[in-house]
Amino acid sequence: MKRPAMFLILMAMVALFAPLVAPHDPYGVDVSQRLLPPCREFLFGTDHLGRCVLSRVLFGARVSLGIGCMIMVSSLTLGGIIGAVAGMGNTLADGIIMRITDVFMAVPSLVFALVLSRSLGPGTMNVILIFSLTLWTRYARMVRGLVLDLRHRDHVATAALAGLPPGHILRHHILPGLIPPMAAMATLGMGMNILMVSSLSFLGLGIVEPAPDWGAMLATGTDYFRTAPHMALFPGLVISLTVLAFNSLGDHLQAWEINPKSSGRPNGNNS
């Protein structure tokens, strides 16, 4: 539990204080110093325009974590509302909403995202919009399941019997029960968002130059990796470590939620 959390806190600090810790200007082009391998001056080397890869990776924490966060918030909100409506509604409404969710789930996220981004064009806001429209389904499913489960718990059933309106029940009796599992889901979702955005950037329709997004850097780096592997190596490493941290933290949260007394280690028999 500690190591992934520490790493993520470190990343958040890097994002906050990027201008203070970055040794160079992440946008500073100097073609005379292009594609330098890692050295004392440029710890991670320089890219095809002579920009410092380390500085770009550090500034990239802002872009990549920020975009991941925004996608997470918007897709969780969208999926949460749809799932809650399905869970609180009657069988017919629930059935229709969930079949529509199935329809959206049937088209692979990346395929969906590619079609959308081809027409909307690349760019930060579009990427956030695109993935909110494609990634809400899993949250909708989960929230619906949780709401259905909570609805039949005694305290909620009692509240309903007492004649409280559904809105009140949702806010005061169901929402508190949703927060812990959603926190785990959101943490796991962050990892997925970062991977998804980097895949889209790799295909050339995600975040575009000169923004120092990790995925975009990795994508540009793949064009040069035969001659300058460091250009892709470091952004890819940071992406992998960050996603790994989000995933293991999410797993711990999930395990902790099933059994709060456990040490926070994921349940070995079921994982």
Add this chain to the structure above:
Amino acid sequence: MTGYLLRRLFSTLFVLLGVVTLTFFLMHFTDGDPATIIALDKFGAQLISPGVIRELAKDHCLDLPVHVQFFNWIRLVLQGDLGVSLRSGMPVVEEILLRLPATFSLAAWSIAVCALVGIPVGIHAAQGKDGLLDRATRMLAAVKVSIPGFYMAMLLIFLFSVKLGWLPSYGTGGARHYILPVAVNVIGQVGFTVRVVRSAMLGVLETDYIQYARVRGLSRLRILYVHALKNASIPVFTYLSLQFLMVMEGSVIIETIFAWPGVGKLFQEAIFGRDFTMVQALVLFFGIMITLVNFAMDLFYFLLNQKITVNGERP
């Protein structure tokens, strides 16, 4: 029991219709004006005029009201006529069928290697709880979901093609061309295979009949591979079909990197070539395929459950 089957069939049909609808609206409301795209493709940017675009729209029935176009689209889908590719001029269905074997063979090899490695290792891992092997595969499973597939592919290409020069880094041509793309898929998924096999086996190994087999003095391998594996195979089978879907979903990225001539690459080409009809057909193809695989999985479960119920003489 048949009620369940009918319900499931009905909802599958609903989802299929939904996929057809979603594809239509996705293409018609987002990808610019189809008539303009077709005109650009046919005549180039210098020669198009509003008149030409109108005429093309008429030819392709794009000037009709949306609901008429929609019903036309459903009719065409039912007839299996999805038009011709704007890039190659070939019927899109034909072109997809032409590209499908490459994707399927890559998927088949990936799943086969995954099963060949993952099943024995999973069985072994189930024996020593929390042993070294167990921790190693747990780590592999965690690493998989954290490393972007194209990053992994790039590292492997760098090592085996650029540095060592052992393997070709793109294209098809022989068994050697399969190694790297299959390796990327396998590294991505073998950790999960092991986890699934392991947990399925753990469940089975605690049952009475395995204890009985031990008491009877059957050999360890026979118990594991014949008696236990048979009953652990349901979750494993489910996982393998899920894995098929994952490989299909990942095909766009993997095939783009390795220039593999399958449907994933076809989709990437269609997206960047603004091949309107091809993109439309492929979105539909992916949606229908995933829905049908899910339905087949449910059907399989249903039949299996029925068999268990009948044989076990439960009501």
